[in-house]
Amino acid sequence: MFALLIITGCQGCGGCHGDLSDDNSNDPMDTAVLDSGIVDSAQPVDTAELLPCAVPEIEPNNTPGTAQVLPMEEWACGGLYEEGDFDTFQFDLETSGWVKVWARGADIGSSANLQITLDDASYDYTTLAAASPDSPDPVLLFPAEAPNRFYVTVSDQWYGHGEDYVWELLVSEAKQPLLWEANEAEPNDGKQDGTPIYDGDRIYGVIETGSDADWYVFDMPDTQTTLTATIEAWNYGSPLSAQVGLYSPDNTLISLQMRGEDTLDLDPLMVETLNAAGEWGLKITPENDTGGGVTYWYVLEVSLDTEASAP
Ligand SMILES: [Ca+2]
Ligand SMILES: [Ca+2]
Ligand SMILES: [Ca+2]
Numbered sequence: 001m002f003a004l005l006i007i008t009g010c011q012g013c014g015g016c017h018g019d020l021s022d023d024n025s026n027d028p029m030d031t032a033v034l035d036s037g038i039v040d041s042a043q044p045v046d047t048a049e050l051l052p053c054a055v056p057e058i059e060p061n062n063t064p065g066t067a068q069v070l071p072m073e074e075w076a077c078g079g080l081y082e083e084g085d086f087d088t089f090q091f092d093l094e095t096s097g098w099v100k101v102w103a104r105g106a107d108i109g110s111s112a113n114l115q116i117t118l119d120d121a122s123y124d125y126t127t128l129a130a131a132s133p134d135s136p137d138p139v140l141l142f143p144a145e146a147p148n149r150f151y152v153t154v155s156d157q158w159y160g161h162g163e164d165y166v167w168e169l170l171v172s173e174a175k176q177p178l179l180w181e182a183n184e185a186e187p188n189d190g191k192q193d194g195t196p197i198y199d200g201d202r203i204y205g206v207i208e209t210g211s212d213a214d215w216y217v218f219d220m221p222d223t224q225t226t227l228t229a230t231i232e233a234w235n236y237g238s239p240l241s242a243q244v245g246l247y248s249p250d251n252t253l254i255s256l257q258m259r260g261e262d263t264l265d266l267d268p269l270m271v272e273t274l275n276a277a278g279e280w281g282l283k284i285t286p287e288n289d290t291g292g293g294v295t296y297w298y299v300l301e302v303s304l305d306t307e308a309s310a311p
Pocket of ligand 3: 184186205206207208212213214
């Protein structure tokens with residue numbers, strides 16, 4: 001519905017784009033965008049009416065130097081019609097906050113296997129995102145500092161192209177997807193610098209580089225304890241595929257988890273029974289050096305369930 005409003009409202013009206021981006025805080029269209037969380041976003045919404053869109057691509061647009069301006073909250077559309085086609089847009093963020101970048105292909109019947117890359121001039125946000133949890137189409141959700149100019153490129157994972165390799169792209173403000181109480185304390189690349197954690201903690205961390213390791217440490221009393229550690233990242237729009245290592249007080253790797261309950265779930269879940277007293281460690285790293293930066297965020301939740309009485 002909101003896409004229809006954009007199209008209708010802007011036909012033959014050159015100033016509408018500026019109006020929307022200048023004052024969009026109370027616009028009902030934006031509410032629709034803001035309220036569409038990561039799960040809702042995968043649901044089809046009036047797909048047939050999205051073309052023609054507010055910002056059709058104009059070739060050539062293969063590089064940041066030829067990037068097309070895409071106002072936030074407006075749909076761009078185009079296609080990967082030629083071999084080696086990359087379609088690049090730039091958008092300016094004027095208010096710090098969470099940003100959602102969403103490309104649609106499979107959801108609208110395209111043959112493309114879409115991926116999106118994100119960057120800014122200082123390369124703090126360099127990101128590659130492909131399939132999201134609920135769709136083959138990429139969704140990226142990240143916190144960003146304003147003002148900044150970003151570049152986003154739509155392309156095919158396998159360099160495919162053709163008449164039906166169409167796509168749609170939307171960049172919008174988004175809600176913070178999760179809650180947490182504390183942040184990791186960098187530097188924490190070794191166990192000796194590990195961020196202390198306690199039962200019930202929810203901690204926000206970032207894999208700053210592909211080789212970053214985030215250590216967390218906790219003390220276990222001389223009582224059998226069940227550790228449950230969960231990572232929330234990929235399911236909420238982070239491109240991070242994390243792995244969690246559990247290290248005993250004598251620094252032996254006890255467990256390494258890369259997946260959730262479902263093997264297709266890239267957010268690790270770890271449940272382990274601990275028997276040795278002392279300082280244990282959890283080490284969060286990216287799986288296979290999948291990249292790093294501000295966009296590669298995660299929330300670690302830890303529960304330590306100590307048995308009330310030993311059998
Ligand atoms: Ca194109
Ligand atoms: Ca192009
Ligand atoms: Ca970190």
